[in-house]
Amino acid sequence: MSSKNLLVELFVEELPPKALNKLGEAFSSALLDSLKAQGLAAAGSTVTAYASPRRLAAHINDIAAKAADKQVAQKLMPASVGLDASGNATPALLKKLSALGTDASAVPQLKHENDGKTDVLFLDQTVAGATLTEGLQKALDDAIAKLPIPKVMTYQLQDGWSSVNFVRPAHGLVALHGSDIIHISALGLTAGNQTQGHRFEAKVSPIVLRDADSYAEQLQEDGAVIAGFAARRAEISRQLGLAAGKQNLKPIEDPALLDEVTALVERPNVLLGQFEDEFLAVPQECLILTMKANQKYFPLLDADGKLTNKFLIVSNISPVDASAVIGGNERVVRPRLADAKFFFEQDRKKTLESRIAGLDKVVYHNRLGSQGERVTRVSTIARLIAEAIGNQALAQQASQAARLSKADLVTDMVGEFPELQGIMGRYYAQHEGLDNDIAYAIEDHYKPRFAGDELPRNQVGAVIALADKLETLVGLFSIGEKPTGEKDPFALRRHAIGILRLLTESGIAIPLDQLLQLAFSAFQHTFDQQAVLLALNEFIFDRLAGNLRDNGYSAQEVDAVLALKPQLLAEIPKRLEAVRAFASLPEAESLAAANKRVGNILKKAESSVSANIDNTLLQEEAEQALAQVLANVKPAADAAFEAGDYAKSLQTLAALRTPVDAFFDNVMVNADDPALKANRLGLLATLHQAMNQVADLSRLAA
Incomplete structure (x- = not known):
């Protein structure tokens, strides 16, 4: 049965750039999966995805003309x-x-x-096995139906009556098995062996494809198109580095911008443009953002990371004389930079303090009031956190910085570029001559904004960042706005992870429950504080458990430590390391199993058990031995625990293995004599208490 390579291409109008790569991968993988399911693709068949602004294509090797019966x-x-x-x-x-x-x-x-x-x-x-015509028709229909299309278009076909739905109007379909055309159809098109190259620079139009394997080569040679997304991206990156190197500069690193530009051009040609030096008086974040967001340019930085007046353009055409293209782009960017300069100059005419009143007109949440009310709450929480730390000077700075932290939301610059919130607040604070600790805290209070983001640069910023995130979580949980499933419209999971990082990495040693209680006091509306406290503890510890597992701790280790809900989160990594060290001891497995058994016995006790031992009631040799060893081990373990040496505290417990094993082998806990039974339960409660200060060791039992 003949087996050849297959090519399928949909030729369309310009596809949405931010979705292009995902569309290309989805299209190709869906085709391969369907052909494999039908027995037309071999087990080792692989697919190469092609995606350019005007095409989605897939090349799949080792495709049979007919599936086996x-x-x-x-x-x-x-x-x-x-x-x-x-x-x-x-x-x-x-x-x-x-x-x-x-x-x-x-x-x-x-x-x-x-x-x-x-x-x-x-x-x-x-x-009977499916023929390739039957199977490919099904595979193509399935692939089109499953495309993650961000927004569907409805357009008419050439007959003037029929209409179809697709991401963009389609104008051509290619289906080649080797050099043979597979007669399938889709979107009102019938498959052939012809496609189009670059809209302006193709040498041949249409391009008649020789066979499935010549697709990429013919498109590049005759059509002036680099069909592969990854190949085109690599070529743009190469040209950017080369052009910047000639100026002894470096292009800004932005993978998302590189992806978007790759999806906008079929034949990349990087050109150098520049603007007037006077615009460099504007904060470079503003200029960089307007060039990237509005024009898709790559700003050039010097060796110190400072913005220069040069930028790189990724053009889709390669004229002999590129001066007209460069001049046109320079004319287009100039008004954008002039707007940024105007906004910056106008904003500096008013102080941040004078803008606070304007926040009362900005709605934060219809049940939580305005941004002005929110700022008051954040300022209160920040002051209380600093006072809990015991630093009155910090409390004054944190309160002031928190009051000013959202003032830039009502500036012209942030109104035009919301991504600059905080950053512009810092610039305007510095312009007013405010202390740098306060200025940087205004910028940093949004941090960490995402996984791997840096933390605030100073303690004032860390306190405000913590206050801001606590206010968000408490406020929204208090009105029932909790994340459900995958839905998290207020990014509360991200806020929780930010709190975790601030508490574990910034040196703020305040128990979580205490922090939440401080945040509660800043709110005026009535809510069930105990219920919110429990819900937030569970929510935050769930995020913490996931983070710790992602960082290489085992599920057992994490479960053992977090079962105790330790409120000083900064201590948790030390506890985990101590548990890991304990688990490597030869006594660990036996002690973990014994601890689990003790816990089960205490749970089944008819009444509450106090951790008290009456030595006069210790009759059996095994219980006397356990009580004696416990009397020596517990004080040492407690002392190490209080000193924060969790590893030593757990390692001290190793001496309990032999007497604990002997106790369970030789002593009946549920004795007939109530006094004996109560005393033995008290002995076990004391043992349980000693063993479970750092972590719930029963969670380590197999």
Whole structure:
């Protein structure tokens, strides 16, 4: 059976750039998956995805012209329904056999199998494998239906009557098996072997493809198109580095911008542009953002990371004289930079303090009030956190910085570029001559904004960042706005992770419950504080557990430590390391199992058990030995725990293994004498207390 390589291409109008790479990958993988499922693609078949602004294509190797026939056991019906008392076929069975292309002659060949409930009839049949035309049509239909299209367009076909839905109007379809055209159709198009190259610079139009394997080569040579997304991206990156190197500069690193530009051009040509030096008086973040967001340019930085007046343009055409293209882009960017300069100059005419009143007109949440009210809450929480740390000077700075932290939201610059919130507040604070600790805190209070983001640069910023995130979580949880499933419209999971990082990395040693209680006091509306406290503890610890597992700790280690809900989160990494060290001891497995057994016994006790031991009631040698060792081990473990040496605290427990094992081998806990029973339970409660200060060691038991 012949096996050749396959090419499928949809030629369309310009696709949405931010979705292009995902569309290309989805299209190609869906085709391969469907062809494999139908037996047309070999087990080792691989796909190469192609995606350019005007095409989605897939090249798949080792595709058969026809799938192999398959033997299948066709389930018919219960034997009691298909056969009468004499074993002859009933009308119902004959009708079923007829529908399958056979007749009563197949009855003797029917198999009887019990499905667990009744005897069922099966017919062994040979099912013809799908032809490539049939299979590819199904695969293409499936691939189009499954595309992650951000927004569908409806457009008319050439007949003027029919209409189809697709991401963009499609104008061509190619389907080649080797050099043979596969006659399939989609979106009102019939497959052929012709495609189009670059809209302006193709040498040949249309391009007649020789075979499936010549696709990328012919497009590049005759069509002036680099069809592969990754290849085009690599070429743009190469040209950017080369052009910047000639100026002894470096292009700004922005993978998302590089992806977007890759999706906008088919034949990249990097050109150098520049603007007037006077614009460099504007904060470079503003200029960089306007060039990237509005024009898709790559700003150039010097060796110190400072913005220069040069930028790189990724053009889709390669004229002999590029001066017109460069001049046009320079003319386009100039008004953008002038707007940024105007906004910056106008904003500096008013102080941040004078803008605070304007926040009262900005709605934060219809049930939580305005941004002005929110700022008051954040300022209160920040002051309380600093006071809890015991630093009155910090409290004054944090309160002031928090009051000013959102003032830039009502500036012209942030109104135009919301991404600059905080950054512009810092510039305006410095312009006013405010202390740098306050200025940087205004910028940094949004940090960490995402995984891997840096933390605030100073303690004032860390306190405000913590206050801001606590206010968000408490406020929204208090009105029932909790994340559900994958939905998290207020990014509360991200805020929780930010709190975790601030508490574990910035040196703010305040228990989580205390922080939440401080945040509660800043809110005026009534809510069930105990319920919110429990819900937030669970929510934050869930995020913490996931983070710790992602950082390489085992589920058992994490479970053991977090089971105790330690409120000083900065101590948790030390506890985890201590648990890991303890788990490597030869005594660990036995002690963990014993701890689990002790916990179960104490849970089943009819009444509450106090951790008290009456030595006069210790009758058995094993319980006396355990009490003696425990009397020595517990003070040492407690002292190490109080000193923060969690590893030593746990390692001290190793001495308990032998007496604990002997106790369970030789002592009946549930003695008939109530006094003896109570004392033995008290001994176990004392043991349990000693063993579970750092972590719940029972969670380490297999």
